Amino acid sequence: MSLTITICSxxxxxxxTTVTANxxxxxxxxxxxxLMVDADIQPTLSSFFPVTEPAEAGLTQLITTGExxxxxxxxxxxxxxxxxxxxLVMSNDPEGQLQNxxxxxxxxxVRLKTIxxxxxxxxxxxxxxxxxxxGPLQDASVLAADLLLSPIPPExxxxxxxxxxxxxxxxxxxxxxxxxxxxxxxxGLLYRVDRTADGRSIADELRREAYAPSRGKxxxxxxxxxxxxxxxxxxxxxxxxxxWEPRRDxxxxxxxxxxxxxxxxxxxxxxxxxxxxxx
Numbered sequence: 692m693s694l695t696i697t698i699c700s701x702x703x704x705x706x707x708t709t710v711t712a713n714x715x716x717x718x719x720x721x722x723x724x725x726l727m728v729d730a731d732i733q734p735t736l737s738s739f740f741p742v743t744e745p746a747e748a749g750l751t752q753l754i755t756t757g758e759x760x761x762x763x764x765x766x767x768x769x770x771x772x773x774x775x776x777x778x779l780v781m782s783n784d785p786e787g788q789l790q791n792x793x794x795x796x797x798x799x800x801v802r803l804k805t806i807x808x809x810x811x812x813x814x815x816x817x818x819x820x821x822x823x824x825x826g827p828l829q830d831a832s833v834l835a836a837d838l839l840l841s842p843i844p845p846e847x848x849x850x851x852x853x854x855x856x857x858x859x860x861x862x863x864x865x866x867x868x869x870x871x872x873x874x875x876x877x878x879g880l881l882y883r884v885d886r887t888a889d890g891r892s893i894a895d896e897l898r899r900e901a902y903a904p905s906r907g908k909x910x911x912x913x914x915x916x917x918x919x920x921x922x923x924x925x926x927x928x929x930x931x932x933x934x935w936e937p938r939r940d941x942x943x944x945x946x947x948x949x950x951x952x953x954x955x956x957x958x959x960x961x962x963x964x965x966x967x968x969x970x
Contacts, residue, residue: 697838697875750780
């Protein structure tokens with residue numbers, strides 16, 4: 692049975708796509724069968740890694756028709772001798788019409804959850820990347836998840852928006868449990884953490900749940916994503932960060948070590964094999 696993780700936030704530009712792509716690629720290299728779903732009308736995840744033969748259809752057809760086989764695109768990042776696999780459902784709704792379809796369809800917000808159940812025997816992990824704005828498509832993505840992961844830049848405005856917007860969105864969706872779509876547990880991932888006192892203090896504040904609006908509503912992961920150029924460089928070259936930066940000198944963790952820690956903390960039930968050195 693697969694586990695579905697939706698990477699979400701009501702704030703744009705917080706690193707959702709970068710986390711989705713790199714976590715998915717890391718898990719595939721460790722032997723997991725991974726499906727990534729690009730549920731953002733700006734299809735950044737769809738072009739994050741090279742794709743040679745795109746599927747005939749994408750997210751629009753997946754949700755509106757329930758079609759599965761024609762919507763999955765193999766991602767070229769995984770070599771033929773890799774133990775796992777990395778597939779992608781591409782975003783193909785640049786004008787945002789899928790939002791209206793979901794809004795005006797009685798079971799629109801829970802359809803993605805129902806449809807993805809057809810993939811349970813094909814994948815170990817399903818990762819859903821979302822847009823940075825509240826709407827029907829984000830609702831459907833959140834309700835499809837077993838657990839939720841929200842990147843949080845350690846800046847006071849981002850922390851406030853996370854506490855206000857993201858937690859409020861989840862509270863709004865909790866009644867959907869009556870339709871068989873309970874809201875999953877929410878995990879916060881501190882993203883682009885630098886070594887300044889301000890960055891550390893905000894991280895500590897969030898971990899202590901001292902920020903009142905989010906108290907008791909979120910678990911802050913111990914793993915943090917550091918503010919290094921490796922993630923931007925890896926994305927530019929369309930390479931997973933654990934391959935781009937397998938090791939790093941100094942106190943800041945490498946991309947490979949960060950992804951290893953994130954996978955181990957977020958998915959402790961997976962028996963992930965030992966590291967494979969791509970350096």
